Amino acid sequence: MIKRVITGNEAVAYAMKQIDPEVVAAYPITPQTQIIEKYAEYYAKGEVSGELIDVESEHSAMSAVVGAAGAGVRAMTATSSQGLALMLEIVYIAAAMRLPILMPVVNRALSGPINIHCDHSDTMMAANSGWLQFYSENNQDVYDNCFIALKVAERVNLPVMVCQDGFITSHSIEDISLYKDNVIKKFIGEYKPKYNLLKKEITMGPFDMFDYYFEHKRKQAQAMFDSVKVIESTFKEFSLISGRRYDFFEEYKLKDAEKVIVMIGSTYGSARDVVDSLRNNGELVGILGIRVFRPFNFKLLKKKLEKIRNIAVMERYDPLSGFGGILFNEIRSSLSRNDIVEYIYGLGGRDVDDSQILKVFKEMNNGKELIRYVGVRE
Amino acid sequence: MNLKELSNRKARFTGGHTLCPGCGEGIIVRAVLQAINQQVVVGCATSCLEVSTSKFPQTSWKCSFIHNAFENVSATMSGVETAYRVLKRKNKIKDDIKFVAFAGDGGLCDIGLQSFSGALERGHNVLFICLDNEAYQNTGIQRSSATPYGAWTSTTQIGEKHKGKEQFKKDIVKIAVAHEIPYVAQASPSNYLDLVKKVSTAVSINGPSFINILSPCVPGWRYLQMESIHVCRRAVDSCFWPLYEVFVENGVEKWKLNYDPKDKKEPVINFLRMQGRFKHLWNDNKDIVDKIQANIDRKWEELKKRCSV
Ligand SMILES: Cc1ncc(C[n+]2csc(CCOP(=O)(O)OP(=O)(O)O)c2C)c(N)n1
Ligand code: SF4
Ligand SMILES: [Mg+2]
Numbered sequence: 239m240i241k242r243v244i245t246g247n248e249a250v251a252y253a254m255k256q257i258d259p260e261v262v263a264a265y266p267i268t269p270q271t272q273i274i275e276k277y278a279e280y281y282a283k284g285e286v287s288g289e290l291i292d293v294e295s296e297h298s299a300m301s302a303v304v305g306a307a308g309a310g311v312r313a314m315t316a317t318s319s320q321g322l323a324l325m326l327e328i329v330y331i332a333a334a335m336r337l338p339i340l341m342p343v344v345n346r347a348l349s350g351p352i353n354i355h356c357d358h359s360d361t362m363m364a365a366n367s368g369w370l371q372f373y374s375e376n377n378q379d380v381y382d383n384c385f386i387a388l389k390v391a392e393r394v395n396l397p398v399m400v401c402q403d404g405f406i407t408s409h410s411i412e413d414i415s416l417y418k419d420n421v422i423k424k425f426i427g428e429y430k431p432k433y434n435l436l437k438k439e440i441t442m443g444p445f446d447m448f449d450y451y452f453e454h455k456r457k458q459a460q461a462m463f464d465s466v467k468v469i470e471s472t473f474k475e476f477s478l479i480s481g482r483r484y485d486f487f488e489e490y491k492l493k494d495a496e497k498v499i500v501m502i503g504s505t506y507g508s509a510r511d512v513v514d515s516l517r518n519n520g521e522l523v524g525i526l527g528i529r530v531f532r533p534f535n536f537k538l539l540k541k542k543l544e545k546i547r548n549i550a551v552m553e554r555y556d557p558l559s560g561f562g563g564i565l566f567n568e569i570r571s572s573l574s575r576n577d578i579v580e581y582i583y584g585l586g587g588r589d590v591d592d593s594q595i596l597k598v599f600k601e602m603n604n605g606k607e608l609i610r611y612v613g614v615r616e
Numbered sequence: 617m618n619l620k621e622l623s624n625r626k627a628r629f630t631g632g633h634t635l636c637p638g639c640g641e642g643i644i645v646r647a648v649l650q651a652i653n654q655q656v657v658v659g660c661a662t663s664c665l666e667v668s669t670s671k672f673p674q675t676s677w678k679c680s681f682i683h684n685a686f687e688n689v690s691a692t693m694s695g696v697e698t699a700y701r702v703l704k705r706k707n708k709i710k711d712d713i714k715f716v717a718f719a720g721d722g723g724l725c726d727i728g729l730q731s732f733s734g735a736l737e738r739g740h741n742v743l744f745i746c747l748d749n750e751a752y753q754n755t756g757i758q759r760s761s762a763t764p765y766g767a768w769t770s771t772t773q774i775g776e777k778h779k780g781k782e783q784f785k786k787d788i789v790k791i792a793v794a795h796e797i798p799y800v801a802q803a804s805p806s807n808y809l810d811l812v813k814k815v816s817t818a819v820s821i822n823g824p825s826f827i828n829i830l831s832p833c834v835p836g837w838r839y840l841q842m843e844s845i846h847v848c849r850r851a852v853d854s855c856f857w858p859l860y861e862v863f864v865e866n867g868v869e870k871w872k873l874n875y876d877p878k879d880k881k882e883p884v885i886n887f888l889r890m891q892g893r894f895k896h897l898w899n900d901n902k903d904i905v906d907k908i909q910a911n912i913d914r915k916w917e918e919l920k921k922r923c924s925v
Contacts, residue, residue, distance in 0.1 A: 261702065288702055291738065294730060297688060302691045303695055305659070305694065305695025305696040305698075308682050308696060327685060331684060435657050435682055439679055440681070441675040445671050446672050450672045
């Protein structure tokens, strides 16, 4: 392993270089831009063996990647926010065509108002698109998730997003350990797709009536169910090269906790410090971070949280639904509980300081409101 | 190349599709695939052609075929063709493969124009074909930018105040030529060998190529189904739909006229009179017919000048 100090975006670009897909098609958008700029540098120097298509939009990026994956090669793109929104039509199609595309997404708030900073409104918009979704707490996570996600995707024939928090990890440097090229090559193996436009006469993307659409969707759903086992075994295999044993959920001091916050992304890191300081005062608090959001491993989640007395979900986007967000709903229903509270926080890159997390720990078991806000002027 | 030779080639677009009897799209696609006569991957935008030929679990395609969405066949085929180039470079693929993208006038001139333009600018080695039936036929004859002036569609209706489409057709050929791609042409199924020749020219040239093909539509244009080819002939002979090619080499355009009816050039009313979509122009609204005729004449003179005829 090689130690480096790099940003989350550089970690993604480096992972792309090591995966060395045949086709990358991408369009720039803050805060994803550095990924494709760095990749373009590798491309110019001849350090990657594939082709880079600088397309004219994200819609075309996803479309070209679908075409390339249909032609039987590894294909990647990367995006954020409006880019994901623009390509969303084809995001769904990629999943239905069962193409194992890897797409790093650097989370950024959706317009409007236009904003370039982090929240999770972009990937939550695509949470039910049939893609696997991996989230990252830090730069090492981002880097490692790319390889794990790719391997899982190719095993279950579903596309995957590897998400990281815009600017917070994407533009911050951190110590990370990189693997040697040959280690990665061996871990991801050669990609051997079942179908391929260039080899056999096949019809891809046909039109379904009511007599087949449902069956195709059922199979897609089954692939998502089945991916749970595949992810478990892939985590195990990855630990052999990394020494890091990941799981669907990351937990911190959960065992004897009475109050727990569930969250996604980089906030998990700062929340750990808050847990430590509260525990110094004798408060039994803990946190649960979501690494794999799709598939949603509700059985494991139930096991982890069923004994916890007070649970709050901190969600970094607002569904504007008159109720809570997807994560909140998922957790309530997995646990069949209606006493869990939701805190919407950090929208549009609003700073998340310890005081906000402290406030959630302090107030989560008081009051009647289910849907609450923290860190906003009201 | 003659018709007999062509008909002996293996058909890669087969019967059993659900296009309307007399639909131009089937005739054209068969001709295109026969003309290519080597391994080919077809991309198809959402359209009549797509829904009529790829209804699961059946397929009319005896070559590889990919449909992605309505507006993105050009980007999709950019990806397919790029994957092929990489595999070829890495010696992982031996066969020579051609790539064809089919889109309707909606899928190419309107919602898919950006994707098309992007693919031309990037120079992918793909033959792009617009099956121009002059409206969104698949969804029930709505106006497109390729609908001709004066035509009835379900979104340009005939009433006291408005009488059909009030704008002229978008000149997609000129738009393609402006990208300085090596080969652009316009063809019609009524001139079958000319069409076949254009396709083989297009696929023999390195780089993107585009052929704009008139595709008669029975219910959309409202004529009798056995008259598809006749309608196209009227379009060609009235110079509503001239047949020509544009070669671009080192930035220099060479325009070539493939057919000149000369003194047999028909008045456009002959073309209009065959189709119910122009019924309101058969006897009334002469000012509209005159406008259409004047536009054709101007464009025809301009084309002849470009072709140095
Ligand atoms: C994004 C999107 N908008 C609208 C549609 C509905 N739609 C499907 S095909 C079509 C019209 C196709 O017209 P054209 O491209 O001219 O092909 P044609 O059917 O006339 O051959 C429309 C509007 C769609 N499928 N996707
Ligand atoms: S509606 Fe028109 S374009 Fe569509 S299949 Fe029928 S004839 Fe062909
Ligand atoms: Mg049309």
